[in-house]
Amino acid sequence: MRLILLGPPGAGKGTQALRLVAKYGLVQLSTGDMLRGAVKAGTPIGHRVKDIMDRGALCPDDVVVNIVAERIEQPDARKGFILDGFPRTVPQAVALDRILKKRGIALDAVIEIKVDEDALLKRIETRIAEMTARGEPLRADDNPQVLRQRLAAYRAQTTPLVAYYRKKKVLRTVDGMAPIPDVTTAIDKALSPGPAARAGAADGIKRKRRIKPMEPRLGIMGNKSSKRPQAARKSSAARKRATRKAKGGDIARP
Numbered sequence: 001m002r003l004i005l006l007g008p009p010g011a012g013k014g015t016q017a018l019r020l021v022a023k024y025g026l027v028q029l030s031t032g033d034m035l036r037g038a039v040k041a042g043t044p045i046g047h048r049v050k051d052i053m054d055r056g057a058l059c060p061d062d063v064v065v066n067i068v069a070e071r072i073e074q075p076d077a078r079k080g081f082i083l084d085g086f087p088r089t090v091p092q093a094v095a096l097d098r099i100l101k102k103r104g105i106a107l108d109a110v111i112e113i114k115v116d117e118d119a120l121l122k123r124i125e126t127r128i129a130e131m132t133a134r135g136e137p138l139r140a141d142d143n144p145q146v147l148r149q150r151l152a153a154y155r156a157q158t159t160p161l162v163a164y165y166r167k168k169k170v171l172r173t174v175d176g177m178a179p180i181p182d183v184t185t186a187i188d189k190a191l192s193p194g195p196a197a198r199a200g201a202a203d204g205i206k207r208k209r210r211i212k213p214m215e216p217r218l219g220i221m222g223n224k225s226s227k228r229p230q231a232a233r234k235s236s237a238a239r240k241r242a243t244r245k246a247k248g249g250d251i252a253r254p
């Protein structure tokens with residue numbers, strides 16, 4: 001299984017990724033962790049991105065795309081992976097499509113963890129205060145001012161991905177303001193194969209039904225439209241019966 005977790009900082013992507021790793025035996029590929037690793041190791045990439053990360057801005061697309069392209073090639077990612085924090089811009093999503101296509105693989109789902117921004121700020125500020133009180137080390141970008149910048153970057157550069165993946169019919173949206181176990185349940189539901197997930201109903205978006213060109217267009221607006229598919233099916237079945245009859249197909253066989 002190949003998944004993307006989409007959501008602003010503090011939405012709970014990391015928490016849910018851990019559960020998905022345990023349940024499906026996937027590897028979690030977090031670009032934030034990879035970039036922090038590069039900074040810590042003092043690699044050329046690390047030097048290039050340190051200041052950008054410290055101020056809560058996004059690192060250049062080419063840097064991140066190269067890191068992910070290499071990481072996906074590793075043997076442990078063959079069975080499946082969860083991308084956490086990537087893609088974060090439309091050009092990154094386009095690059096990912098290209099990388100996956102080249103390897104003949106496809107995304108199974110993009111899980112959007114939807115959260116309220118004000119509640120999120122409070123949630124993270126509380127987390128920062130608690131960690132400080134416990135004397136735990138904080139990330140350089142874990143302070144309220146930088147956090148606002150990270151949220152602004154998400155709003156401006158990452159939210160267009162919701163429409164991008166909705167269009168590709170792989171988007172599943174879950175309510176990230178619910179308690180953690182409920183979010184997990186919602187994700188499991190969104191990932192379980194079934195008519196609702198396949199039709200994209202889990203993303204809470206009403207979709208237009210596709211009408212085959214041959215079928216009569218009945219019911220145009222409002223609640224009438226719900227009758228349309230059944231009526232269309234009936235007329236289609238009637239047409240098939242007529243065709244069979246014309247070919248002598250309705251004659252009972254011995």
Ligand code: ADP
Nearest residue numbers: 009031032053056057058059064085086088150
């Ligand atoms: P968050 O907790 O804000 O979701 P991450 O740990 O995923 O943060 O990332 C931390 C920082 O690393 C980001 O603020 C950004 O500077 C950089 N970063 C991570 N992933 C990407 C990406 N896909 N594109 C650009 N920058 C990224």
